[in-house]
Amino acid sequence: MDLRKLKTLIDLVSESNISELEITEAEGKVRIVKGGVAVAAAMVAAPAAAPTAAPAAPAPVAAAPAAEPVVAEPAGKVIKSPMVGTFYRSASPGAKAFVDVGSTVKPGEPICIIEAMKIMNEIEADVGGKIVQILCENGQAVEFGQPMFIVE
Structure with a gap:
């Protein structure tokens, strides 16, 4: 499936009342699920003829594991x-930040934007309080569940 067709399907799902779309074609399967804020898409390629695999090299024996540093859990609530x-x-380059360290936020108030698949998703605070730490840099890639803010 080409990217233009995939983008068209994502746009159709995001603009409609449906919450999920799954399409199976000869070259693969696409499932698009609309969540509360984001649109997620996954593409699974159709199984091809499996090439013969070379025997795997034995795993190297690791030295005794080093002691992992103890990381203190941050005080306060984590967003x-x-x-x-x-x-x-x-919201845009050069614009004032939604929140800074010391800002007071209420639940439902916008605190940042996460761009995913060229869609700007406004993220709202799920807790109220004072921002004591911002854990992400502007323009940084973030993962699902990654701590972004500490709120007291």
Whole structure:
């Protein structure tokens, strides 16, 4: 399936009342699920003829594991990323940041934007309080569940 067709399907799902679309074609299967804020898409390629696999090399024996550093759990409530994407502190380059350290937020108030698949998703605070730490840099890639803000 070509990217233009995939983008058209994503746009149709995001603009319609349907919450999920699954299409199976000769070259693969596409499932698009519309969530509360984001549109997720997954493409699974059709199985091809399996090439003969070379025997795997034996895994190297690791030395004794080093002691892992103890990371203190941050005090306060953590606001985590609800999706994978690019973190932005403001609505546009040069604009004022949604929140800064010391800002007071209420639940439902916008705190950042995460760009995913060329869609700008406004992320709202799920807890209220004072922002004590911002854990992500502007333009940084974030993962699902990654801590972004600490709120007291």
